[in-house]
Amino acid sequence: xxxxxxxxxxxxxxxxxxxxxxxxxxxxxxxxxxxxxxxxxxxxxxxxxxxxxxxxxxxxxxxxxxxxxxxxxxxxxxxxxxxxxxxxxxxxxxxxxxxxxxxxxxxxxxxxxxxxxxxxxxxxxxxxxxxxxxxxxxxxxxxxxxxxxxxxxxxxxxxxxxxxxxxxxxxxxxxxxxxxxxxxxxxxxxxxxxxxxxxxxxxxxxxxxxxxxxxxxxxxxxxxxxxxxxxxxxxxxxxxxxxxxxxxxxxxxxxxxxxxxxxxxxxxxxxxxxxxxxxxxxxxxxxxxxxxxxxxxxxxxxxxxxxxxxxxxxxxxxxxxxxxxxxxxxxxxxxxxxxxxxxxxxxxxxxxxxxxxxxxxxxxxxxxxxxxxxxx
Amino acid sequence: xxxxxxxxxxxxxxxxxxxxxxxxxxxxxxxxxxxxxxxxxxxxxxxxxxxxxxxxxxxxxxxxxxxxxxxxxxxxxxxxxxxxxxxxxxxxxxxxxxxxxxxxxxxxxxxxxxxxxxxxxxxxxxxxxxxxxxxxxxxxxxxxxxxxxxxxxxxxxxxxxxxxxxxxxxxxxxxxxxxxxxxxxxxxxxxxxxxxxxxxxxxxxxxxxxxxxxxxxxxxxxxxxxxxxxxxxxxxxxxxxxxxxxxxxxxxxxxxxxxxxxxxxxxxxxxxxxxxxxxxxxxxxxxxxxxxxxxxxxxxxxxxxxxxxxxxxxxxxxxxxxxxxxxxxxxxxxxxxxxxxxxxxxxxxxxxxxxxxxxxxxxxxxxxxxxxxxxx
Numbered sequence: 001x002x003x004x005x006x007x008x009x010x011x012x013x014x015x016x017x018x019x020x021x022x023x024x025x026x027x028x029x030x031x032x033x034x035x036x037x038x039x040x041x042x043x044x045x046x047x048x049x050x051x052x053x054x055x056x057x058x059x060x061x062x063x064x065x066x067x068x069x070x071x072x073x074x075x076x077x078x079x080x081x082x083x084x085x086x087x088x089x090x091x092x093x094x095x096x097x098x099x100x101x102x103x104x105x106x107x108x109x110x111x112x113x114x115x116x117x118x119x120x121x122x123x124x125x126x127x128x129x130x131x132x133x134x135x136x137x138x139x140x141x142x143x144x145x146x147x148x149x150x151x152x153x154x155x156x157x158x159x160x161x162x163x164x165x166x167x168x169x170x171x172x173x174x175x176x177x178x179x180x181x182x183x184x185x186x187x188x189x190x191x192x193x194x195x196x197x198x199x200x201x202x203x204x205x206x207x208x209x210x211x212x213x214x215x216x217x218x219x220x221x222x223x224x225x226x227x228x229x230x231x232x233x234x235x236x237x238x239x240x241x242x243x244x245x246x247x248x249x250x251x252x253x254x255x256x257x258x259x260x261x262x263x264x265x266x267x268x269x270x271x272x273x274x275x276x277x278x279x280x281x282x283x284x285x286x287x288x289x290x291x292x293x294x295x296x297x298x299x300x301x302x303x304x305x306x307x308x309x310x311x312x313x314x315x316x317x318x319x320x321x322x323x324x325x326x327x328x329x330x331x332x333x334x335x336x337x338x339x340x341x342x343x344x345x346x347x348x349x350x351x352x353x354x355x356x357x358x359x360x361x362x363x364x365x366x367x368x369x370x371x372x373x374x375x376x
Numbered sequence: 377x378x379x380x381x382x383x384x385x386x387x388x389x390x391x392x393x394x395x396x397x398x399x400x401x402x403x404x405x406x407x408x409x410x411x412x413x414x415x416x417x418x419x420x421x422x423x424x425x426x427x428x429x430x431x432x433x434x435x436x437x438x439x440x441x442x443x444x445x446x447x448x449x450x451x452x453x454x455x456x457x458x459x460x461x462x463x464x465x466x467x468x469x470x471x472x473x474x475x476x477x478x479x480x481x482x483x484x485x486x487x488x489x490x491x492x493x494x495x496x497x498x499x500x501x502x503x504x505x506x507x508x509x510x511x512x513x514x515x516x517x518x519x520x521x522x523x524x525x526x527x528x529x530x531x532x533x534x535x536x537x538x539x540x541x542x543x544x545x546x547x548x549x550x551x552x553x554x555x556x557x558x559x560x561x562x563x564x565x566x567x568x569x570x571x572x573x574x575x576x577x578x579x580x581x582x583x584x585x586x587x588x589x590x591x592x593x594x595x596x597x598x599x600x601x602x603x604x605x606x607x608x609x610x611x612x613x614x615x616x617x618x619x620x621x622x623x624x625x626x627x628x629x630x631x632x633x634x635x636x637x638x639x640x641x642x643x644x645x646x647x648x649x650x651x652x653x654x655x656x657x658x659x660x661x662x663x664x665x666x667x668x669x670x671x672x673x674x675x676x677x678x679x680x681x682x683x684x685x686x687x688x689x690x691x692x693x694x695x696x697x698x699x700x701x702x703x704x705x706x707x708x709x710x711x712x713x714x715x716x717x718x719x720x721x722x723x724x725x726x727x728x729x730x731x732x733x734x735x736x737x738x739x740x741x742x743x744x745x746x747x748x749x750x751x752x
Contacts, residue, residue, distance in 0.1 A: 025709070316743055318735065331724040331751045333401070333739050336732030337716075344725060348707040349718070351727055356712030359694065363709050367692055375707045 003177040006141035007134070009113045010213075012053040013101040016046055016065040016073065016119035017091055022290040022360045025348035026325055028376055034119035035072050038288050040298050040309055045288070046119040047076045052126050053117060054079070056133055062086060062105070063119070064097045083242060089254055095230060095265035096257045098212070099223050103238035106216040113140050115213040116262070121287050122297055128283040135279045136213035138177035142170050144277040145214040145222070145270050147184065149206025150285045155196035158289065160208040160263075161188045168277045184276040187268050206278060209285055212267065218275065219266055226269040233257045290357035291341040295323040306334065310344075322354060348375040379553040382517035383510070385489045386589075388429040389477040392422055392441040392449060392495035393467055398666040398736045401724035402701055404752055410495035411448050414664050416674050416685055421664070422495040423452045428502050429493060430455070432509055438462060438481070439495070440473045459618060465630055471606055471641035472633050474588070475599050479614035482592040489516050491589040492638070497663050498673055504659040511655045512589035514553035518546050520653040521590040521598070521646045523560065525582025526661045531572035534665065536584040536639075537564045544653045560652040563644050582654060585661055588643065594651065595642055602645040609633045666733035667717040671699040682710065686720075698730060724751040 001009075020033025027033040034046040041048060050061060062084040065073050070087055074080065086101060098116050105112045115133060123129045136146040149162040167174060168181035175181055187208060191199060199205035212219075224231040233253045240249035270276050286293055298307045306317040310326030316333040317324075322340035324332055332344055341357060343350040352360065368376055377385075396409025403409040410422040417424060426437060438460040441449050446463055450456065462477060474492050481488045491509060499505045512522040525538040543550055544557035551557055563584060567575060575581035588595075600607040609629045616625035646652050662669055674683045682693045686702030692709040693700075698716035700708055708720055717733060719726040728736065744752055 025707075314748070316739060316746070316748070318739060318742070319732070330722075331401075331743070331748055333724065333726045333728075333743070335726070335728035335735050335739055337713075337727055337729060340713075340727060342725070342727055346706075348709065349720060349725065350709045350711070351713055351716060351718055352709075352711035353713060356695070359711050363692060363694060363711055366694070367707070367709070370692070372690070372692070372707055 001141045003134070003138050006113060006137050007056065009109070009111050009141075010057050010137050011060040011062065011105055011112050011114045012057040013098065013105075013114050013116045014046065014049055014053075014061065014063045014119045015094060015097045015101075015116060016063055016069065017088075017094070017097060018118075018120065020120065020288075021364045022358060023288070023294075024343075024360055024364045025345045025350055025375060026327060026343050030068070031072075032069070032120075033288065035069070035076070038294055038297070038309070039122055044076055045122065046073065049117055049119050049121065050077050050079075052123060052129060053115070053133070056130055056137075057115075062101050064088065064101050065119075066091060089250065092254065092257050093259040094210075094262040095223075095227065095260040096234065096254075098262045099220070099230060099234045099265065100237060102216040102219045102223070103234040104241050106220055107238050107241070110217050112216045113137055113213065114216050114219070115211070117211055118287070121209065121285060123283055123285050125283060129281065132279050132281045132283070133213065135178040135180055136211075139168060139175055139181040139277050139279065140213045140215055142168075142175055142178075143215065143218060143275075144168070144181075145212060145218060145267065145275055146181070146277045146279060147267065148209065148211040148213070148281045149278045150209050150281045150283075152200045152205065152207050153284075155193065155200045156207065157190055157193055157196050160190055161196075161199050161205040162208050162278050163188060164204055164206065164278050178279065180279055181277045182280075183274070184271045184278050186271055187263060206280055207285070208263075209281065209287070210263075211281075212262065222266045222270040222273070222275065227258065227260060227265045230258050230260065230265060290360060291323055291325070291343065291352070292354040292357035294325065295341075295354055298323070377517045379510070379514050379517075382489060382513050383432065385485070385487050385517075386433050386513050387436040387438065387481055387488050387490045388433040389474065389481075389490050389492045390422065390425055390429075390437065390439045390495045391470060391473045391477075391492060392439055392445065393464075393470070393473060394494075394496065396496065396664075397740045398734060399664070399670075400719075400736055400740045401721045401726055401751060402703060402719050406444070407448075408445070408496075409664065411445070411452070414670055414673070414685070415498055420452055421498065422449065425493055425495050425497065426453050426455075428499060428505060429491070429509070432506060432513075433491075438477050440464065440477050441495075442467060465626065468630065468633050469635040470586075470638040471599075471603065471636040472610065472630075474638045475596070475606060475610045475641065476613060478592040478595045478599070479610040480617050482596055483614050483617070486593050488592045489513055489589065490592050490595070491587070493587055494663070497585065497661060499659055499661050501659060505657065508655050508657045508659070509589065511554040511556055512587075515544060515551055515557040515653050515655065516589045516591055518544075518551060518554075519591065519594060519651075520544070520557075521588060521594060521643065521651055522557070522653045522655060523643065524585060524587040524589070524657045525654045526585050526657045526659075528576045528581065528583050529660075531569065531576045532583065533566055533569055533572050536566055537572075537575050537581040538584050538654050539564060540580055540582065540654050554655065556655055557653045558656075559650070560647045560654050562647055563639060582656055583661070584639075585657070585663070586639075587657075588638065598642045598646040598649070598651065603634065603636060603641045606634050606636065606641060666736060667699055667701070667719065667728070668730040668733035670701065671717075671730055674699070
């Protein structure tokens with residue numbers, strides 16, 4: 001298959017799930033992370049994701065999200081075809097979300113190569129990313145599940161890693177349109193600091209950013225092998241999709257599906273079977289995991305030490321540094337607070353520091369336990 | 377004059393001015409410090425002031441405040457006689473406020489002994505305070521302007537001091553009902569740290585809490601000598617007070633009056649003339665000057681390290697200490713912030729630390745300069 005022929009079969013899938021608990025109270029069930037502009041770019045993360053991929057796939061874009069986000073996603077991507085908005089009645093983890101997209105696309109055309117890209121990541125420069133995707137599509141067309149691994153910039157213990165093997169070859173030669181493709185030996189979990197340092201030093205390890213490009217037929221084949229129950233359920237739903245039976249079948253089957261991440265349901269078993277390749281991504285990548293990331297992604301201007309996000313933000317800052325995210329028109333005054341994080345929303349206020357940004361998740365869990373779910 | 381005869385001539389004056397800028401955004405022009413409950417006692421500071429003094433003066437209480445606070449003060453002290461609510465069309469500092477009260481009372485009865493007590497101080501225990509006031513009234517009845525000076529608990533550089541001299545005597549003997557009265561040698565300004573330490577070590581210095589008990593005739597006599605223009609204006613207004621000319625005379629004269637503190641207009645010149653005495657106050661006293669004072673006055677419960685003020689406050693705190701003042705029903709979550717001060721109001725939010733509590737004043741000035749006066 002030529003490179004262009006492969007690209008013609010390429011379909012973008014954007015799973016838009018996950019609340020982004022560490023970004024509470026900005027992100028919450030009713031307004032998850034992907035619906036916010038966390039970079040000050042003027043667009044939401046899901047819109048940014050769409051705009052990065054549309055030049056490669058045109059109108060061949062599918063979004064999988066929760067039913068409650070139907071209108072918000074439509075508003076963000078008015079270009080989306082009605083049949084390409086796949087709504088989950090309840091969250092079932094990435095295995096079911098991506099698997100359902102694969103099953104629906106497979107019924108449309110079994111030769112489709114799908115690329116799954118999370119809705120809430122920040123990537124730059126776009127052309128470097130797009131070139132990596134093109135290579136991934138070319139490598140996938142040779143019959144591989146292809147991930148794009150991020151070249152690590154530091155020994156992070158917050159990400160899983162991808163261990164790569166030999167350069168990928170086809171009939172004894174490098175793949176012409178995917179010269180950087182390598183075999184994947186294994187996926188490894190979030191490491192200790194010591195292991196992370198070894199990984200980065202070895203140059204054989206890349207960050208797992210959860211980006212997968214694969215022929216839908218091959219993805220479903222591995223899913224059927226590793227998770228036959230999930231595969232059977234998704235196949236039944238996909239068969240009813242777009243017919244009069246869709247609602248009945250989905251309501252009956254979806255709630256029974258096992259909850260499992262796509263990593264366990266497909267990527268790891270496929271890697272063990274020698275069916276996974278990786279393209280190194282040399283672009284900068286951030287999953288905007290917490291408010292420290294927001295400070296990192298939005299450097300304060302030289303004369304100021306506060307990063308401010310929010311269309312109508314009014315911030316007065318004196319002897320202070322950190323980040324203010326404002327979802328209100330209130331005036332926020334900061335005096336003598338260093339590395340502070342202030343997130344101001346109409347019904348909840350968070351004050352923490354960039355060093356404690358990861359602890360927001362526990363706070364949200366504690367609030368839930370205390371019955372404060374009106375603000376979660 | 378017997379002690380009871382003096383008390384029968386005693387009239388409480390409560391000057392209720394001053395926004396309490398260091399307590400922004402809780403205190404502000406439209407809702408100054410004295411209209412807040414800053415101690416968690418369940419009453420505003422002005423109500424607390426009234427309740428401390430009413431047992432001594434009964435219905436003989438006068439409040440001097442801004443016109444815009446008429447209804448708020450009425451609501452706080454419904455017991456107040458209509459003719460005892462003196463409203464200023466614009467603030468003219470304590471010299472004019474206290475001087476006008478003295479001039480009005482002097483026309484009613486030139487033998488009145490007035491006691492002036494700011495509306496925004498916190499004092500305990502009340503019976504120790506009342507005993508000091510009784511002594512002050514008895515000493516004033518001998519023809520003195522009497523201040524109650526606070527026995528210092530530390531070398532504060534934030535207060536002015538009163539230097540006392542010999543025990544006050546009447547015809548060669550201590551005053552029977554004011555055994556602790558001493559002459560005042562001088563009032564001294566806020567000192568350096570070094571001087572403050574010397575003052576506290578010497579035991580001859582007390583904090584100036586701005587409490588004055590004096591025969592109105594004597595107070596006006598010193599005012600006439602030190603500030604003849606101010607005295608003349610106040611006399612003209614007092615003559616018209618309660619008549620049909622009140623509005624016209626006040627509107628014409630008040631705006632022209634000089635702005636001067638009662639300390640310079642009366643207390644210091646009177647002390648130089650040997651006419652001032654002091655009663656030591658051994659009660660605890662706080663002028664609630666900033667949010668650090670609020671933390672100090674409202675110690676956190678043993679198991680928690682956050683002081684929380686606010687009827688409807690919802691606070692979640694983890695690895696944090698300090699004070700939260702909530703004027704909203706928003707949930708406030710604090711993670712990993714030590715000695716933090718969070719003041720949450722509907723239109724403005726302050727985040728600082730107890731160490732920076734004094735800097736709030738500069739912030740308010742900067743906000744004013746930036747045209748943010750809608751929240752001031």
